[in-house]
Amino acid sequence: MVNSARKNTMHPANSSRRQFTLITGAALAAARVQAAEITARQVIERIQKNVGVPWRTETVDTFKAGNPDSPVKGIVTSFSATLDVMQRGVASGKNLFIVHEPTFYNHQDSTKDLAGDPVYTAKQSYIDKNGLVVWRFHDHWHARRPDGIFAGMTEALGWEKYIDAGNQRLFVMPATTLENLAKDIQKRLKIRAMRVMGDPQLKVSKVGMIPGFGDARGVMQAIERPDLDVLIIGESREWEGVEYMRDALTLGQKKGLLILGHVPSEESGMKECARWLKTFVPEVPIEFIPSGEPFWTPTA
Numbered sequence: 001m002v003n004s005a006r007k008n009t010m011h012p013a014n015s016s017r018r019q020f021t022l023i024t025g026a027a028l029a030a031a032r033v034q035a036a037e038i039t040a041r042q043v044i045e046r047i048q049k050n051v052g053v054p055w056r057t058e059t060v061d062t063f064k065a066g067n068p069d070s071p072v073k074g075i076v077t078s079f080s081a082t083l084d085v086m087q088r089g090v091a092s093g094k095n096l097f098i099v100h101e102p103t104f105y106n107h108q109d110s111t112k113d114l115a116g117d118p119v120y121t122a123k124q125s126y127i128d129k130n131g132l133v134v135w136r137f138h139d140h141w142h143a144r145r146p147d148g149i150f151a152g153m154t155e156a157l158g159w160e161k162y163i164d165a166g167n168q169r170l171f172v173m174p175a176t177t178l179e180n181l182a183k184d185i186q187k188r189l190k191i192r193a194m195r196v197m198g199d200p201q202l203k204v205s206k207v208g209m210i211p212g213f214g215d216a217r218g219v220m221q222a223i224e225r226p227d228l229d230v231l232i233i234g235e236s237r238e239w240e241g242v243e244y245m246r247d248a249l250t251l252g253q254k255k256g257l258l259i260l261g262h263v264p265s266e267e268s269g270m271k272e273c274a275r276w277l278k279t280f281v282p283e284v285p286i287e288f289i290p291s292g293e294p295f296w297t298p299t300a
């Protein structure tokens with residue numbers, strides 16, 4: 001476009017043709033902007049419009065790295081923007097990362113204590129060098145109804161048919177043993193380092209799920225519910241909720257606790273996020289990249 005315009009200015013006699021070229025060029029550029037150019041900020045504005053819950057003033061759902069006004073080439077959704085996930089995204093031509101968890105190792109993504117840290121420095125310079133943008137989607141994806149993470153996990157487990165009509169977070173399924181339930185979940189979610197508390201032979205059919213972090217209070221309240229045999233969580237502090245569960249078992253309570261690990265307990269929720277984004281961001285390719293379970297165990 002620039003070249004042809006310059007060429008035409010060298011032949012001022014041909015002014016109508018020059019005008020035509022300029023108009024056509026401008027129209028083409030405008031069409032291209034409409035068809036393909038979307039900035040990271042515009043993608044997030046669309047998310048805010050579509051998520052279906054009021055946007056909170058206090059939230060961790062903010063830009064964590066990069067320039068929000070960068071044009072987006074492609075979007076990756078993932079549990080978190082690990083260096084590995086970003087490398088895989090860059091390899092497939094993507095530059096906007098929409099992730100559930102922090103990028104810089106604490107809930108607020110505060111980097112003030114990370115100055116000079118070799119891992120942080122390498123990660124930040126990788127982001128800068130490749131022109132990447134990272135945005136966190138945590139609070140509002142959970143606040144959505146149904147909870148986006150919960151919906152993705154329910155689908156990954158194939159448990160839609162078991163959702164209790166009165167309580168969206170409770171599944172009622174054909175009775176099985178705690179051991180078989182644990183094995184089935186482990187296989188479906190491909191978990192290596194899952195942990196279980198309770199009698200393996202306990203008959204269970206009513207299953208509650210708290211994806212991600214289950215604080216001690218949440219674990220206590222769930223374990224005490226008469227309508228619940230098993231609670232599934234991502235993680236809990238081992239010296240709080242886990243110790244409570246241990247005492248409950250010593251007291252003879254017929255309950256089970258499945259600790260999947262934080263990533264396997266939530267990751268499929270970001271796969272659901274990619275599917276959802278595609279319904280209102282048609283301009284660019286969108287891909288879910290699993291960050292994968294961080295652990296292995298000697299017996300696995």
Ligand SMILES: [Zn+2]
Pocket residue numbers: 100138142149211212266
């Ligand atoms: Zn979460």
